[in-house]
Amino acid sequence: MNKKPNPELIDEDNPEWTDADFKRARPASEILPPDLLVGLAALKKQRGERGPQKAPIKDRVTMRLSHEVVEQFKATGKGWQTRVDAALKEWLATHHA
Secondary structure (H helix, E strand, C coil), X not given: CCCCCCHHHCCCCCCCCCHHHHHHCCXXXXXXXXXXXXXXXXXXXXXXXXCCCCXXXXXXXXXXXXXXXXXXXXXXXXXXXXXXXXXXXXXXXXXXX
Protein backbone atom coordinates (compact mmCIF):
# COMPACT_ATOMS: atom_id res chain seq x y z
CA MET A 1 0.00 0.00 0.00
CA ASN A 2 1.46 3.37 -1.05
CA LYS A 3 1.55 5.94 1.80
CA LYS A 4 2.87 8.92 -0.20
CA PRO A 5 1.20 12.17 0.86
CA ASN A 6 -0.93 13.99 -1.65
CA PRO A 7 1.19 16.99 -2.79
CA GLU A 8 -1.94 19.15 -3.03
CA LEU A 9 -2.60 18.61 0.69
CA ILE A 10 0.92 19.51 1.87
CA ASP A 11 0.94 22.90 3.58
CA GLU A 12 4.49 24.21 3.97
CA ASP A 13 3.31 26.99 6.33
CA ASN A 14 1.45 24.57 8.58
CA PRO A 15 3.26 21.22 8.61
CA GLU A 16 1.86 18.13 10.29
CA TRP A 17 2.91 17.81 13.93
CA THR A 18 5.58 15.30 14.86
CA ASP A 19 5.85 13.35 18.12
CA ALA A 20 8.41 15.94 19.28
CA ASP A 21 5.92 18.76 18.60
CA PHE A 22 3.29 17.03 20.72
CA LYS A 23 5.78 16.50 23.57
CA ARG A 24 6.66 20.23 23.57
CA ALA A 25 3.03 21.34 23.48
CA ARG A 26 1.56 22.99 26.58
CA PRO A 27 -2.04 23.89 27.46
CA ALA A 28 -3.09 27.46 26.75
CA SER A 29 -3.70 27.92 30.51
CA GLU A 30 0.07 27.50 31.09
CA ILE A 31 1.09 29.98 28.41
CA LEU A 32 -1.52 32.73 28.07
CA PRO A 33 -2.23 35.41 30.70
CA PRO A 34 -5.28 34.60 32.87
CA ASP A 35 -7.21 37.71 31.79
CA LEU A 36 -6.80 36.74 28.13
CA LEU A 37 -8.06 33.22 28.88
CA VAL A 38 -11.15 34.65 30.59
CA GLY A 39 -11.79 36.91 27.59
CA LEU A 40 -11.42 34.02 25.16
CA ALA A 41 -13.74 31.84 27.23
CA ALA A 42 -16.37 34.61 27.14
CA LEU A 43 -16.21 34.60 23.33
CA LYS A 44 -16.80 30.87 23.08
CA LYS A 45 -20.28 30.08 21.83
CA GLN A 46 -22.29 26.95 22.35
CA ARG A 47 -23.04 24.83 19.32
CA GLY A 48 -25.70 26.56 17.26
CA GLU A 49 -25.49 29.76 19.31
CA ARG A 50 -25.30 32.96 17.30
CA GLY A 51 -23.55 36.14 18.27
CA PRO A 52 -25.24 39.52 18.49
CA GLN A 53 -26.49 41.06 15.27
CA LYS A 54 -23.97 43.53 13.86
CA ALA A 55 -26.74 45.72 12.49
CA PRO A 56 -30.17 44.65 13.76
CA ILE A 57 -32.64 44.64 10.90
CA LYS A 58 -35.66 43.52 12.89
CA ASP A 59 -37.31 44.71 16.09
CA ARG A 60 -38.02 42.33 18.95
CA VAL A 61 -41.71 42.52 19.86
CA THR A 62 -44.16 40.60 21.99
CA MET A 63 -47.61 40.03 20.59
CA ARG A 64 -50.49 37.67 21.14
CA LEU A 65 -51.77 35.66 18.21
CA SER A 66 -54.67 33.22 18.11
CA HIS A 67 -53.80 29.62 18.86
CA GLU A 68 -54.99 28.56 15.41
CA VAL A 69 -52.66 30.99 13.64
CA VAL A 70 -49.62 29.96 15.69
CA GLU A 71 -50.32 26.24 15.26
CA GLN A 72 -50.78 26.61 11.49
CA PHE A 73 -47.44 28.38 11.13
CA LYS A 74 -45.62 26.05 13.55
CA ALA A 75 -46.91 23.07 11.58
CA THR A 76 -44.94 24.31 8.57
CA GLY A 77 -41.70 23.57 10.45
CA LYS A 78 -38.59 25.43 11.44
CA GLY A 79 -38.55 29.08 10.42
CA TRP A 80 -42.24 29.62 11.08
CA GLN A 81 -41.64 33.05 12.64
CA THR A 82 -39.93 34.20 9.45
CA ARG A 83 -42.99 33.04 7.52
CA VAL A 84 -45.26 35.04 9.86
CA ASP A 85 -43.08 38.08 9.08
CA ALA A 86 -43.41 37.39 5.32
CA ALA A 87 -47.20 37.02 5.61
CA LEU A 88 -47.45 40.34 7.43
CA LYS A 89 -45.29 42.03 4.77
CA GLU A 90 -47.53 40.59 2.05
CA TRP A 91 -50.61 41.91 3.84
CA LEU A 92 -49.01 45.36 4.16
CA ALA A 93 -48.26 45.42 0.42
CA THR A 94 -51.96 44.96 -0.39
CA HIS A 95 -53.46 47.09 2.41
CA HIS A 96 -52.20 50.66 2.38
CA ALA A 97 -52.58 52.60 5.61
